[in-house]
Amino acid sequence: MAILPGVIKGLGITFKELTKTMVKGAETVQYPHEKEDPAPRARGVIALHEDNCTSCMLCARECPDWCIYIEGHKELAPPRRAGGKPRSVNKLDRFDIDYSLCMYCGICVEVCPFEALFWSPEYEYSEPKIADLLHDKSRLGQWMETVPEFEPYEAGTEVKLKKVPR
Numbered sequence: 001m002a003i004l005p006g007v008i009k010g011l012g013i014t015f016k017e018l019t020k021t022m023v024k025g026a027e028t029v030q031y032p033h034e035k036e037d038p039a040p041r042a043r044g045v046i047a048l049h050e051d052n053c054t055s056c057m058l059c060a061r062e063c064p065d066w067c068i069y070i071e072g073h074k075e076l077a078p079p080r081r082a083g084g085k086p087r088s089v090n091k092l093d094r095f096d097i098d099y100s101l102c103m104y105c106g107i108c109v110e111v112c113p114f115e116a117l118f119w120s121p122e123y124e125y126s127e128p129k130i131a132d133l134l135h136d137k138s139r140l141g142q143w144m145e146t147v148p149e150f151e152p153y154e155a156g157t158e159v160k161l162k163k164v165p166r
């Protein structure tokens with residue numbers, strides 16, 4: 001019997017919220033019929049600036065979920081100066097992120113030393129099949145279009161390095 005006051009109180013709150021919803025309408029956004037703009041710096045998805053990626057594997061090694069898959073090969077590039085030796089450069093063959101495993105911690109974005117990974121506020125990439133949440137470098141590259149421009153840091157945080165998307 002000791003639980004009866006709690007049950008009555010709970011039902012009272014439910015009834016009050018039900019009445020409020022019926023009179024004023026729901027307070028939740030009726031997605032996908034209505035869409036809210038996410039905050040500009042929201043962690044929606046990770047975008048890849050492929051030209052900056054050197055296949056160094058640092059992001060894949062630091063990812064706590066092991067959900068970044070990288071493959072590359074070496075190629076000879078022209079020397080930097082006339083008369084120099086051809087340079088050996090890494091070329092990216094595969095860069096996939098499995099968003100069914102990713103926990104959006106942002107470690108990969110933070111550790112990338114070559115400014116190749118960026119957060120985008122894009123969030124509309126749900127899939128009916130979980131296997132389809134593995135996205136390749138071309139899709140990750142398309143998301144670069146949705147990466148917001150750099151905004152100045154708040155006062156007192158100027159010592160942080162500027163990270164620019166383009």
Ligand code: SF4
Binds near residue numbers: 065068097
């Ligand atoms: S955000 Fe975190 S979990 Fe997701 S790919 Fe990057 S390091 Fe891995």
Ligand code: SF4
Binds near residue numbers: 052054055057058070
């Ligand atoms: S995204 Fe950055 S950390 Fe990851 S392999 Fe490319 S250059 Fe290295």
